[in-house]
Amino acid sequence: MARPSGSDAGVTGPRVRQAAERLFARHGYAAVSMRQIAAEVGIGAGALYHYTPDKQALLAGLMRDHMTEVLAGWAAADPGGDPVARLDAFARFHIRFHLDRPDAVFIAYMELRSLEPANFAEIERLRREYEAVPQDILRAGAASGAMRVPDVKLAGMALIAMLTGVNTWFREGGRLDRGAVERIYAGMARGMVGA
Amino acid sequence: MARPSGSDAGVTGPRVRQAAERLFARHGYAAVSMRQIAAEVGIGAGALYHYTPDKQALLAGLMRDHMTEVLAGWAAADPGGDPVARLDAFARFHIRFHLDRPDAVFIAYMELRSLEPANFAEIERLRREYEAVPQDILRAGAASGAMRVPDVKLAGMALIAMLTGVNTWFREGGRLDRGAVERIYAGMARGMVGA
Numbered sequence: 001m002a003r004p005s006g007s008d009a010g011v012t013g014p015r016v017r018q019a020a021e022r023l024f025a026r027h028g029y030a031a032v033s034m035r036q037i038a039a040e041v042g043i044g045a046g047a048l049y050h051y052t053p054d055k056q057a058l059l060a061g062l063m064r065d066h067m068t069e070v071l072a073g074w075a076a077a078d079p080g081g082d083p084v085a086r087l088d089a090f091a092r093f094h095i096r097f098h099l100d101r102p103d104a105v106f107i108a109y110m111e112l113r114s115l116e117p118a119n120f121a122e123i124e125r126l127r128r129e130y131e132a133v134p135q136d137i138l139r140a141g142a143a144s145g146a147m148r149v150p151d152v153k154l155a156g157m158a159l160i161a162m163l164t165g166v167n168t169w170f171r172e173g174g175r176l177d178r179g180a181v182e183r184i185y186a187g188m189a190r191g192m193v194g195a
Numbered sequence: 196m197a198r199p200s201g202s203d204a205g206v207t208g209p210r211v212r213q214a215a216e217r218l219f220a221r222h223g224y225a226a227v228s229m230r231q232i233a234a235e236v237g238i239g240a241g242a243l244y245h246y247t248p249d250k251q252a253l254l255a256g257l258m259r260d261h262m263t264e265v266l267a268g269w270a271a272a273d274p275g276g277d278p279v280a281r282l283d284a285f286a287r288f289h290i291r292f293h294l295d296r297p298d299a300v301f302i303a304y305m306e307l308r309s310l311e312p313a314n315f316a317e318i319e320r321l322r323r324e325y326e327a328v329p330q331d332i333l334r335a336g337a338a339s340g341a342m343r344v345p346d347v348k349l350a351g352m353a354l355i356a357m358l359t360g361v362n363t364w365f366r367e368g369g370r371l372d373r374g375a376v377e378r379i380y381a382g383m384a385r386g387m388v389g390a
Contacts, residue, residue, distance in 0.1 A: 026308065028223025109363075110305050113221065148386070151371070151379050157364050158357045158383055165356020168304075176346075184346050188353055191343070192387045 015041050016051045017065075020058045025103035029059055029114040059111060060119035066104045067126035073097050074133055083141035084195045090134055091186040094163040099178065105167055134159045138193060147193040159189055210236050211246045212260075215253045220298035224254055224309040254306060255314035261299045262321035268292050269328055278336035279390045285329055286381040289358040294373065300362055329354045333388060342388040354384055 019040035023032045034055055038048040052058045077093040079085055098105050115123060135156035141147030149155050163185060170181060214235035218227045229250055233243040247253045272288040274280055293300050310318060330351035336342030344350050358380060365376060 027225045028305075030222045031225030110223075150382060154371075154376065154379050155383060157360060158380065161360020161363070162353045162357040165352060165360075168356070169352050176349075181349065184349050185353065187345060188350060188387050191389055192383050194386055 012041065012043065013051050016048065017058065017062060020055075021062055021103050021107065024059065024062070024111065025106045029055070029107075029111045056116055056119065059107075059114060060116075060123070062104065063108055063111070063115070063119075063123045064126065066101065066108050067123060067130065070097055070130055071126070074130070082146075083137050083144060084146050084190060086137045087134070087141065087147075087189055087193070087195065088186045090137060091159070091163055091189040092182040094160070095166050095182050095185055096178065098164055098167050099170060102167055105164065109164075131156060131160065141193060141195060147195045149193050155193060158192065162188070162192075207236065207238065208246050211243065212253065212257060215250075216257055216298050216302065219254065219257070219306065220301045224250070224302075224306045251311055251314065254302075254309060255311075255318070257299065258303055258306070258310070258314075258318045259321065261296065261303050262318060262325065265292055265325055266321065269325070277341075278332050278339060279341050279385065281332045282329070282336065282342075282384055282388070282390065283381045285332060286354070286358055286384040287377040289355070290361050290377050290380055291373065293359055293362050294365060297362055300359065304359075326351060326355065336388060336390060342390045344388050350388060353387065357383070357387075 016037065020032070020037050023036060023040060032055070034048055035045045037055075037058070038045045041048070052061070074090070074093055074097075077089060079089050112120065112123065135152050138147060138149045138152050138155050138159075142149040142152065166181060166185065170178075176184075211232065215227070215232050218231060218235060227250070229243055230240045232250075232253070233240045236243070247256070269285070269288055269292075272284060274284050307315065307318065328351075330347050333342060333344045333347050333350050333354075337344040337347065361376060361380065365373075371379075
């Protein structure tokens with residue numbers, strides 16, 4: 001079988017990743033076959049191997065992309081400076097970013113169990129890098145006296161869990177729009193550390 | 196095949212549920228077969244049907260038991276009275292209960308997608324009943340002036356997500372014991388609503 005031409009690869013590669021993401025989120029990684037992914041894309045099972053060596057590489061790639069995107073997204077959104085303003089910006093950024101990617105978020109939390117050891121180590125390293133973001137903000141806020149933080153690590157983890165939780169209940173068109181949800185959560189985040 | 200005697204059913208029934216819980220948490224519901232569950236228990240695939248009509252009934256039963264246990268657990272732990280004391284007690288109870296049941300918690304969040312409509316409706320109703328617990332506490336605290344709660348529903352959901360998040364990082368024997376974690380989170384929960 002010939003390798004797909006450059007333009008085919010450019011179009012079909014992302015479609016393969018999107019199909020895998022959708023199927024992994026719906027059924028769980030272990031229940032999805034390469035054949036199902038190929039069928040969802042509308043290519044043959046053999047052709048799928050032009051785009052990925054195996055299912056594990058697809059999963060690790062999805063989780064790696066998700067983590068590098070969230071790190072890059074925050075780097076672009078980080079206002080720097082005042083820790084209270086950064087905490088507010090972080091809360092809003094985290095909610096916005098995660099609401100835009102429900103399947104990727106679901107997989108990022110659920111399928112850690114399915115990563116082979118080397119991939120798990122890499123994804124864990126990226127997760128720790130992101131977890132350090134609120135911890136650094138809270139540490140700076142505590143040092144400046146603007147925040148009361150009994151434990152920087154716990155407060156950082158509490159903050160991430162609280163914000164990611166929006167994905168479990170938010171529905172577009174519901175009682176509150178995203179802007180209102182971001183504003184209220186940012187206020188609760190500041191309240192959590194007395195800022 | 197004869198039905199198992201009363202004492203067999205009493206011993207094997209719980210072992211079937213435990214095996215299903217372990218396998219669903221490890222591989223995801225869709226990837227686990229009744230044959231695997233039977234093998235994990237050490238009985239024949241045919242005998243398994245003495246204990247459950249099908250895999251869906253096992254999943255729904257696990258999720259129903261989890262929700263009825265958390266509701267009963269809180270009913271027993273609820274000190275009543277002062278909303279700030281109840282918020283503190285709720286935070287500690289929720290962490291303790293969920294840390295004791297990591298597989299059940301994982302399934303409760305992950306496998307909503309796998310419930311058939313009637314089961315989904317039943318589990319959702321139980322979830323709403325539990326979600327109402329912190330919302331009622333916060334509403335009472337706001338009414339008494341002891342708490343500042345810009346939105347009772349959002350604060351209740353934020354609280355549950357923050358507390359359940361402990362399951363993702365807590366390790367027995369780590370830097371902080373459960374008591375310290377409960378204490379710090381209870382303090383953050385109060386801070387979130389200015390109490």
